Amino acid sequence: MTCQRVRDIKERQEPGTIEIRVLKKWIQKSKNEELCYQFVDAYGDCIEATADVKHIEHFDSIIQLLSCYKVSGCIATGCRTYMATVDHVASLVIGKKARFDPAPDLSIPDVYFNFATYDALKNRVKNARLLTDYIGRVETNSLRTTRTGKILCKILIRDEMKKDVEITLWPDKGHLIGDEVIPGDIVAITSMMVTEHNGRLQLESTYLTTAFVNPDMPQTINHINRIKEVPAREPTGRDDQIATLQDIKLTSQQNIQTPKNFICKATIKRVHEDQTWYYVLCSKCGQKLYPQQQNNSLNFVCKDDDDIIPNFRYCVNATIEDPTGSTDTVFFNESMEVILNISCEDMVNKHADTTNPKIVPQLIRSIAGTTRLLNLTLKNDKQIVVNSVNNIASTTDTQSTSTAPGTSAFTPATPVPKSTISKRTVIETPAKDKKMKVT
Ligand SMILES: [Zn+2]
Numbered sequence: 001m002t003c004q005r006v007r008d009i010k011e012r013q014e015p016g017t018i019e020i021r022v023l024k025k026w027i028q029k030s031k032n033e034e035l036c037y038q039f040v041d042a043y044g045d046c047i048e049a050t051a052d053v054k055h056i057e058h059f060d061s062i063i064q065l066l067s068c069y070k071v072s073g074c075i076a077t078g079c080r081t082y083m084a085t086v087d088h089v090a091s092l093v094i095g096k097k098a099r100f101d102p103a104p105d106l107s108i109p110d111v112y113f114n115f116a117t118y119d120a121l122k123n124r125v126k127n128a129r130l131l132t133d134y135i136g137r138v139e140t141n142s143l144r145t146t147r148t149g150k151i152l153c154k155i156l157i158r159d160e161m162k163k164d165v166e167i168t169l170w171p172d173k174g175h176l177i178g179d180e181v182i183p184g185d186i187v188a189i190t191s192m193m194v195t196e197h198n199g200r201l202q203l204e205s206t207y208l209t210t211a212f213v214n215p216d217m218p219q220t221i222n223h224i225n226r227i228k229e230v231p232a233r234e235p236t237g238r239d240d241q242i243a244t245l246q247d248i249k250l251t252s253q254q255n256i257q258t259p260k261n262f263i264c265k266a267t268i269k270r271v272h273e274d275q276t277w278y279y280v281l282c283s284k285c286g287q288k289l290y291p292q293q294q295n296n297s298l299n300f301v302c303k304d305d306d307d308i309i310p311n312f313r314y315c316v317n318a319t320i321e322d323p324t325g326s327t328d329t330v331f332f333n334e335s336m337e338v339i340l341n342i343s344c345e346d347m348v349n350k351h352a353d354t355t356n357p358k359i360v361p362q363l364i365r366s367i368a369g370t371t372r373l374l375n376l377t378l379k380n381d382k383q384i385v386v387n388s389v390n391n392i393a394s395t396t397d398t399q400s401t402s403t404a405p406g407t408s409a410f411t412p413a414t415p416v417p418k419s420t421i422s423k424r425t426v427i428e429t430p431a432k433d434k435k436m437k438v439t
Pocket residue numbers: 282283284285286287302303304305308
């Protein structure tokens with residue numbers, strides 16, 4: 001029996017048996033949660049399938065990611081109209097009647113891209129019917145801070161038509177393209193939203209976004225060959241977004257009206273041991289609580305409220321340095337929790353000397369000597385504080401990645417036929433896609 005091509009599936013027509021590989025699985029976050037899959041056939045055509053999320057256990061027991069199946073008993077309906085990952089007029093609905101019979105791996109691709117052209121992006125602004133895949137060469141890779149202190153990864157890529165497009169990776173996807181990805185590297189990036197910023201089109205990551213650095217799949221070869229012919233962009237001098245401590249000091253000599261944010265790679269030189277390292281707030285009114293020794297335990301009381309829960313917050317004073325200088329700073333709660341991986345409350349209860357709040361626990365003192373990418377704020381009073389910490393800096397110094405940074409796609413990739421499956425990582429559930437960066 002011959003199978004139907006995925007491409008030929010039409011809405012409201014009973015689909016024949018299809019032979020596919022399961023490429024992705026995710027739970028669509030909309031008002032009605034849906035269990036979604038992406039299926040690709042041997043021709044490289046792709047279709048989405050949806051199922052009732054309540055039956056996820058059943059489907060998990062019969063459908064393995066990246067495995068191949070002969071699939072029958074589905075229903076064909078219209079395509080999804082919001083954040084579809086595949087440009088197809090139809091999609092499949094799979095219920096309990098759907099059969100998934102394991103099929104041999106008949107050279108069905110294990111990746112799917114539907115790269116958009118720059119011109120196609122215009123029609124997708126503020127219209128999230130279809131998510132966007134894009135491929136290009138990295139021209140700049142930098143970090144920015146939002147007003148709320150989030151660190152965004154901004155990559156400018158140039159496509160094969162010499163168009164420059166800015167890509168913003170939100171913090172949950174920042175790991176996909178680390179700072180080891182440099183100009184000249186090729187990135188193929190999927191499932192993004194098109195937005196407009198200052199009159200320019202840009203792409204923003206969604207929770208479905210994946211990225212491939214210097215990909216070497218058959219689906220990308222032609223694009224990469226054309227991108228190689230495109231001249232590099234002229235540098236504009238505005239791309240260096242990592243500040244030095246000297247930059248920050250120079251800025252502090254000006255009279256600044258509003259706090260300014262910087263990203264700075266610095267080493268924690270010394271934790272100040274003679275200063276209070278935490279404070280406690282009232283859960284009812286947010287005011288500072290007062291320590292009261294009761295019998296053998298330390299209680300925190302509010303001057304106004306009873307029956308409160310103490311909210312412990314770090315405020316660790318330390319000196320940081322980089323090659324251009326050093327400065328005193330305060331690490332606030334969010335940054336210390338990232339560095340120490342232990343809440344302030346646990347630190348106070350398990351590691352602190354409760355009789356003297358100025359004795360800094362050894363665990364905190366031990367962060368001296370570590371280098372971090374810090375999100376610093378220069379306040380109006382010229383105080384420099386650390387709001388958040390990015391783990392990129394702490395890992396790139398020691399970790400070699402499989403993305404072969406620096407070896408751009410200009411050097412021909414060694415073909416590794418049939419080994420691509422082991423290199424592929426696919427979304428299973430949106431929260432578990434930590435290591436999606438693949439070459
Ligand atoms: Zn209170």
